[in-house]
Amino acid sequence: MKRYNPQEIEAKWQKVWDDTKAFEVDEKSSKLKSYIAEMFPYPSGYGLHVGHVRNFMIVDAIARFYRQLGHNVMRPFGYDTFGLPAENYAIKTGLPPQETTLTNINHFREQFKRMGMAVDWSREINTSDPEYYRWTQWIFTRLYEKGLAYQAENLQWWCPHDKTVLANEQVEGGKCWRCGNEVKKKRMKQWFFKITAYADELLDEIDNLDWPEKIKTMQRNWIGRSQGAEIKFVVKNTMREISVFTTRPDTIFGATFMVLAPEHPLINELVNSKTRAAVNNYCETAMRKTEVERQENREKTGVFTGSYAINPATGEEIPIWVADYVLSTYGEGAIMAVPAHDERDYEFATKFSLPIKEVVKPHFIDSVNTPIDGKEWKERRACIAIVHDPKTDKYLCVEWLKQPWTAFVIGGMEPEDDGDIIKTAEREVHEETGYRNLKFKQVLPGEVVVEFYAQHKGINRRALYNGVLFELVDDERDELSADEEATQRAVWLNYDQIMNEPRMTGFKDQILYLERALGQNLVWTGEGDMINSGQFDGMESAEASEEIVAWLEEQGVGKSKVTYRMRDWLISRQRYWGCPIPIAYDAAGKAHLIPNDQLPVLLPKITDYQPDDSGRSALAKDKDWLKVTIDGEEMTRETDTMDGYACSSWYLLRYADPQNVEEAWSKSKVDYWNPVDFYVGGDHAVAHLLYVRFWCKFFADEGLLSFREPVKRLLYNGYINAPDGKKMSKSKGNVIDPIDIIDQGYGADALRTYELFIGPYELDAAWDPRGIGGVYRFLNRAWTVVQEYLEANEKGGDDSAALMRAQHSAVKRVTEDMYRNSFNTAVAALMEYVNELYKLKLDGFNPQWQEALEVLVKLLAPFAPHLACELFEQLGHEERIEDAGWPEWDDKYLVADEVELVVQVNGKVRAKIMMAADELENETVVLEIAKGQENVQAFINGKQIIKTIYVKKNRLVNIVVK
């Protein structure tokens, strides 16, 4: 028998695919189109490792599956080649990145082909190819003409190691995403793309994306829209105004000081001779700090400027401070500080003894806590209050109903008492014993007096309501006596006992109120009723928010405003190896676009790639290149290059029309192929995936596209880590090379199948060097079962229902799993199918086995395409398996003659009975048989059968007895 030899058959079929251009497609097809792509890789000099390649495997399995289903599948590939590693390599070796990049691409392509990828190689893209980047530059000019590419001087993230600025998205925890060194702020004139112009659409459209929730949340957080107000504060004795942004305009009456970020431009004008030195000193120190240093020390610091502002709501003078807890980059770089309702302001106010003024009083929460008595009580909104006895400094827990103002004593417990606080309440309420008789009378708005009913009369206690302690009315006794019905289980607890009582853990909000009332925690950041706020007193804070903004607007000192956390996209890079920005400056320093007929602006070949601190890229050293003539005027070129993310923001469109020299893409081709049906990757959750969406919307506005979202479905795959669970990396030396695995004899098919079998695609997994052996064994068994069939020379026996069932069940399972991207269970189903074929024992040549094996091979093709092609050919087909279709199943073959009935008594399995399938139809008979079982009898004998449940579809009987 011929042995399974992956090396041999893989080389054979890879050559066939290459020679016949097996996966090249065009848009002249009546089939349904599917466009399936991975996030294209950066072709590093190290090549691929098994961690990288998983998303290629996923894409390939999906692409081959849809191809077999009869779709017109485009599965392109490309390389994201601009970027630092190639340039750093050039600095080190002097080899031009243009050359090393091509070497790397060739290496990648080689590796890629050895994995048997079903790629349309006519669509290969390389972003550093001038034929590609001329269009990146052309897009820049379109953005520039629409005012969406602009220059601004600002403080920017600067990586002192890589000598370039970075976008916010590229600063990770205060460090450069490439080299890991701490970044600094540097004031520079830089190019931006105005992504914020699309902030609302980018945010709102997230809801409609068929993307993983995780990514959608990250994008929402990144965009970070806050609805609030911009309010102007006049600086006392000047005409100056300071604008602040706040999401809580309702708290303006509580604004007792202002704080400016150290970078705030007005600071110089606010200081006086006494404060100038200290303020300057503080600002300089703050601005020298790196992001990491600022994060490390959260202790509030700050200095008083010497100036005062007028609170537009109260007319009061409030001091203006400078502190680094206010960020220059968010909102207006200045805040109105409301220490009573903002924890940071509170901290600051406490530290510097600034006034704290409460303006929002929390009202009773109506969140439902623990249900007291099942459903009935769930409907009623209740919560826990804690009654404080000032004389003994102890507390009583009270269950509190919102309407009417009654409450139940539910608590109070001895520390030793293991009766549950909730249980107690349940029992008492349930039994209607009548001591739910704490009664609360509302005497003033928001205030309540608590009266005890008969049993409780005469107790002087105070109740906590609306976060305030109230006296109970009577004052006769200090202690509750044990024989008093209502309180026989109630014991006064002191504060610490309550806080440490594990059964109080559900009452977080109540504890918060308690803390507040006791002065332990004075900051209330939630909603509530307005106090100390003039005409707004008594209003709900949410309502007051709108009213106050309207009121401020009338006086021209405020307006409602939306602020985003997302900033514009900084795209200048002071590096050589990137797409040149198509701009030149005239003698006056004014920027001009390089005209379209002078594109592309080619990257010149240079010899000294070393960047420096000048803030200009190494391109500045090429004096000839710098000179350019536009409309007869001599100008100097921009030396910055574009962020690599610019190049990758439109490649998904270029794949549809990669050879076009007339335009970036032809609209008709893109309209045919795009948007992408499946986009697969495990990185770039915000940056790339946000930029792609941004540009798509811009192109749509320009009439270049007829859709506004570029990616229909995103699969975000997990990583494959090293066997020790750590990320694979060259520096850690734990890299596993896929080509090594292939060459060890396992072959590409085993590698592919294993990477999909290892676990759900969206979760991380650790590479198990033994795991691939199991998959290889499985493929080997598939091979063997076909060989045995081919070598059988006798005519076989009758049709076997078991074989039909195995076949149709495998088709159903694999197909359904493929549709829901559950690749690991699809492989498991295939393994079971092969195991069954083994067990069924081939009895010779017959058409049924032929079909069963052809089905196996077709199902196998997305995972192990070489093996599938080879076996398909061996089974006598000249037709290529990609075009041989996807098998279908018929449910009628899935029904077995004999089925297993499960009999439960009180939900526990007591017997399993084999019975004829048609017997299931008659419920009476089924129940009869079920009850007749010996082991079932043992559990129902002498007991009363309350009811029986028969679930036919699950072949299950449950007998309930008492």
Add this chain to the structure above:
RNA sequence: GGGCGAGUGGCGGAAUCGGUAUACGCGACAGACUUAAAAUCUGUUGGUCUAAACAACCUUGCGGGUUCAAGUCCCGCCUCGCCUACCA
């Protein structure tokens, strides 16, 4: 601090609608073949109890709840992971 996930055998994991928990694979153990090893094939493999089997009981992070029935639904908690972080 905030947000989002996850928690099931020795391990990776399965259970799609609430209906037989532990599919499939790895590992381990036993056997066949072999001079031997590898490869291959055939069994066994959650725990307690047991010499073994049957039966019983326990078991999906913990505590409650709903249900005839809960890994799955509800409430509360714990742990781990990822993201984010002085965003006003």
